[in-house]
Structure formats: structure tokens, C-alpha cells
Amino acid sequence: MGRYVVRRLLQLIPVFFGTTFLIYYLVYKVPGDPFAGKCGQRACPPQYVAYLTHKYNLDKPLLVQYFTYIKNVLQGDFGTTYNNRSINEIIAVAYPNTVKLALVALGFEIVIGITAGVLTGLRRNGFLDNLVLVSSLFLLALPTFVTGFVLKWLFGFKLGWVTPTVTAASPSFLDLLLPGFVLGSISLAYVARLARTSIAENRRADYVRTAIAKGLPYRRVIGVHLLRNSLIPVITLIGTDLGALMGGAIVTEGIFNIHGIGNEVYRAITRKEGATVVSIVVILVLVYLVMNLIVDLLYAALDPRIRYE
Numbered sequence: 001m002g003r004y005v006v007r008r009l010l011q012l013i014p015v016f017f018g019t020t021f022l023i024y025y026l027v028y029k030v031p032g033d034p035f036a037g038k039c040g041q042r043a044c045p046p047q048y049v050a051y052l053t054h055k056y057n058l059d060k061p062l063l064v065q066y067f068t069y070i071k072n073v074l075q076g077d078f079g080t081t082y083n084n085r086s087i088n089e090i091i092a093v094a095y096p097n098t099v100k101l102a103l104v105a106l107g108f109e110i111v112i113g114i115t116a117g118v119l120t121g122l123r124r125n126g127f128l129d130n131l132v133l134v135s136s137l138f139l140l141a142l143p144t145f146v147t148g149f150v151l152k153w154l155f156g157f158k159l160g161w162v163t164p165t166v167t168a169a170s171p172s173f174l175d176l177l178l179p180g181f182v183l184g185s186i187s188l189a190y191v192a193r194l195a196r197t198s199i200a201e202n203r204r205a206d207y208v209r210t211a212i213a214k215g216l217p218y219r220r221v222i223g224v225h226l227l228r229n230s231l232i233p234v235i236t237l238i239g240t241d242l243g244a245l246m247g248g249a250i251v252t253e254g255i256f257n258i259h260g261i262g263n264e265v266y267r268a269i270t271r272k273e274g275a276t277v278v279s280i281v282v283i284l285v286l287v288y289l290v291m292n293l294i295v296d297l298l299y300a301a302l303d304p305r306i307r308y309e
Helices: 002-028 046-055 064-072 087-122 127-141 142-159 175-202 208-211 218-247 250-256 259-269 274-302
Strands: none
Touching: 002 087, 002 274, 064 087, 064 274, 087 127, 087 175, 087 250, 087 259, 087 274, 127 175, 142 175, 142 250, 175 218, 175 250, 208 218, 218 274, 250 259, 259 274
């Protein structure tokens, strides 16, 4: 196991550099003047533009810019925006809110999605099965912004059960329950359907029939034999979904006024602040890579037939 983890960590190095360079290249090749509007209605003096261009290394070749940026990132310095605002401070304030929002959404996926999938997979073609299928299809068909606005109006303005707009600079998990459900609604539907299919398929497997024939308790057959093997594709989806939830929170954060990385990315794009966009996406890349490694290690814990030599 230890050798496998070391090998996987070494494999992550070229993946990290490849993805971050591609992101850096795409962001800095976007047409437009990053210093437009710095001097108000009039154009900036050429000397001032030259000073800013040199300050942010924009006068150097792209590879030199990239490796200078990566060198600073590895030292914990993400640089500054064109308004001299520290990107480290932006990340320190915005990222915890988005992480909490993504974890709440992930919690809904695990609790509701897996529970619904297991129950419907064990009892197919019943009322609950049809209800889950229709509900999940309904969630998949609705865009996130529609689900967000409808639930915000219903539970916030109409019923008054929740605060329609998050006002706290650092919201609690309780404040993020409704936004978290909205963010994870589509993934929740996928998890429920995938768990249902996997449970129904493995229930007819030989090892399940053998366990039942041996006289094992039904709960043990379901909880130990059937559920662990059936959760492998579900864990794959959930594990890789954390980064997707964090990166796709722009709409949800906008609807509920959550100060997270979604708002910061949107502002950075409109202001052509490439360093902010790249820095936020670099952290998302690290989340994806780490979660993929964790998912691979969970395979061996769920299925005893999987061994990493």
C-alpha cells in the first residue's frame, strides 16, 4: 500500500504541472487589455502601462511567467491582483465558505442519495421506487438556478423557514443547508439512480445468493456483502464531485449571496485578473487530484478483492 501511494503521488506531479500550465496559458491568452480602466475614463500613460507590465511579468515569455508563478505558489505566495489586493487574502476569506457549501452539498448526496438508492434498489417497481425515479428525473431536468430561485422563494419568502439571503461573512453550516441542497441537487439525483442500479444488479449476483443460502442474517448480507460492493461506482462519483461542486458554485453563491470563490472568479473574469482565476483554479486542481487518490484507496477498503501491491 505504501509503495502504491508513493507511486500515485509521483504520478500527480506531471498531471499538476500539465493542468496548471494549460489553465495558465488559456487565461493569459484571453484577448483584452488587463489595465483598461485603471486610469478612469482616459487612457493610462505609456510609462504607467509599461511599469505595470513589468511588475506583473507580462513582458516576459509565457514559460518564464508560468514558472515564476509556480515558484511563488510553491512558496505560498499567490501574488496580487491588478488593484494590489493580496490573492492569499481573497482565498483565505472566500475558500472556507465554498468548502463548507460543497461539504453540505456532499452530505446531502451521501445521506439522501445513497439511502434512496439502496431502498429503491432492494424494492424495485414499488411506490417508493417510482417516487425516487420521478423526483430524480425532475431534479436532473431543472437547471440549478431554477431550483435555487424556486426553493429560495418557497422556503425563504413564502414559508419563512430560512433566511432567503445569507448575510454573514462566514456563514454556518445551518445557514448553508438550503444553498447546499440546491448545489448538490443534480449530483444527488445521479447518486440515487446510480446506487439503485448498482444495488439491483449486485443483488442477483452469485455471492449474494450464496450468502443467503448459508443462512446469514439478511441485514449482514445487505450491509456487508451487497452494499460494500455496490458502493464502488457511487464512491467514485461522490469522490470526484467535491471539486466539481466547488468549481460549479458560482450560480448558487450568486443566488444566495454567499461570499465564496464563485463570486471571486466571476469578478476576476470581468476585470481580466488572470492571476486570481489561475490561483483559484490551481487549488481546485489540487482538490481533484487528492480526492482521486482517496477514492482509489477507498476501493481496497470496500472490496477485499482489490489489493495494491
